[in-house]
Amino acid sequence: MNPCLAVSALHFKISQMPIRFPDYMEAMVFTRPQHPLILTRRVMPQPAPDQVLIKVMACGVCRTDLHIVDGELANPQLPLIPGHEIIGVVVKTGPQVVELMEGDLVGVPWLGYTCGKCKYCLRGAENLCENARFTGYTLDGGFAEYCTAYEKYCFRLTPDLAKPTSAPLMCAGLIGYRSYRMIPANALRIGLYGFGAAASILIQVANYQQKRVYAFTRDGDEAGQAFALKLGAVWAGGSSQTPPEKLDAAILFAPVGDLIPQALKQVDKGGTVICGGIHMSDIPSFPYSILWEERSIRSVANLTRKDGRDFIPFISKIPILTTVTTYPLSMANEALEDLRTGRIHGAAVLVLP
Ligand SMILES: [Zn+2]
Numbered sequence: 001m002n003p004c005l006a007v008s009a010l011h012f013k014i015s016q017m018p019i020r021f022p023d024y025m026e027a028m029v030f031t032r033p034q035h036p037l038i039l040t041r042r043v044m045p046q047p048a049p050d051q052v053l054i055k056v057m058a059c060g061v062c063r064t065d066l067h068i069v070d071g072e073l074a075n076p077q078l079p080l081i082p083g084h085e086i087i088g089v090v091v092k093t094g095p096q097v098v099e100l101m102e103g104d105l106v107g108v109p110w111l112g113y114t115c116g117k118c119k120y121c122l123r124g125a126e127n128l129c130e131n132a133r134f135t136g137y138t139l140d141g142g143f144a145e146y147c148t149a150y151e152k153y154c155f156r157l158t159p160d161l162a163k164p165t166s167a168p169l170m171c172a173g174l175i176g177y178r179s180y181r182m183i184p185a186n187a188l189r190i191g192l193y194g195f196g197a198a199a200s201i202l203i204q205v206a207n208y209q210q211k212r213v214y215a216f217t218r219d220g221d222e223a224g225q226a227f228a229l230k231l232g233a234v235w236a237g238g239s240s241q242t243p244p245e246k247l248d249a250a251i252l253f254a255p256v257g258d259l260i261p262q263a264l265k266q267v268d269k270g271g272t273v274i275c276g277g278i279h280m281s282d283i284p285s286f287p288y289s290i291l292w293e294e295r296s297i298r299s300v301a302n303l304t305r306k307d308g309r310d311f312i313p314f315i316s317k318i319p320i321l322t323t324v325t326t327y328p329l330s331m332a333n334e335a336l337e338d339l340r341t342g343r344i345h346g347a348a349v350l351v352l353p
């Protein structure tokens, strides 16, 4: 077995962080859509006054990264260092940084900056900020040895989270949790379409809250269905299949528009279909009768810092176990490809020495 593909529970040694850091770093850089990332030597980034410099320990590979490198998301910063599921240690602070200190373990999520002034920010919906910047999309991210991040958008983490398996919590976990919270609290039977990193985290949250999870994978993906059953799904099947009972809600993580009418047919009266992804193929037309009886469809965009402040302490109660396949930084393209083909179950994570 390729050692890079070993499931790892490797713990980092925070105490071994370098005191001096080099003038250059290595990064996997995205330069144009539908081309591989390029391993590049970059000048060490310097934190702005309200930013920190972070030594990246691990960075998860998310489906959104695939949408970016495939050119499905408009206007990325170019050239770009992708990656928005970062676990790392603060090694330098800008002069206006007040809360974080060198040596702090932090997580850096997708939401990298908001303006605090637009109508969305002012009403507490910073996930919709008109001037938001996103890690690994419009800000350089964590497919690199180091990255900078705005202090106020980093989550301070407890030392037990200093491991590669924590990386998927920063997006798959957070966006999954935000999607989950869109479901009425009394929903009991929950369908998860697309059983990747987000669903594998969310099922643990749902089981903890004694919900019944129905897992939908690509048709014929028996390994994916077995993985879901192992994690506690009460039923697992292909996305075109009908589960044994109606669902109160369904969350779609697979970026496939055809799943919306399929899921609507499975949800009960008053049920909700939540779309957790940033991109989806076109939704085919469908008869009004499957939306009728107060079923609803809604999307989830980004996250707020409150989502993180609620989620991170909450998961320490469960706690969440993530299954990861680890790769060195230089194998980011292989990690993206394995995610694309569904060759891995759980999450792909780049691990840096
Ligand atoms: Zn704003």
Ligand SMILES: [Zn+2]
Binding pocket: 062, 063, 064, 065, 084, 110, 171, 172
């Ligand atoms: Zn993501």
